[in-house]
Amino acid sequence: MFRDNFRLARPLTTVAETGLSLAVVEFVRQGLGVGWLPTSIVAQDIANGDLVDLREQLPNFTLSVVLLRLEGPMSASGEEFWQNAKECIVKSDGAEDI
Secondary structure: OOOOOOOOOOOOOOOOOOOOHHHHHHHHHOOOOOOOOOHHHHHHHHHHOOOOOOOOOOOOOOOOOOOOOOOOOOOHHHHHHHHHHHHHOOOOOOOOOO
């Protein structure tokens, strides 16, 4: 994940840690530090100049998302979500059919 020869001028200190991307966006907007976020969430902030893209200065990575569900029937809204999600999925080479 980290680039070869990557060194920080000083160590990063964790101020807040959360798995909620939208919370991280708010922390960064408030000036609490840096956040590793999906480009889709911050593209407009970067385009507006409100946030700065640090991909060239800090390590970054590609994230793969896997959707799982139990076999069997689901509620109507659950089935609708699943069908919509299946239509949005971009498969990698060798990915199994859903």
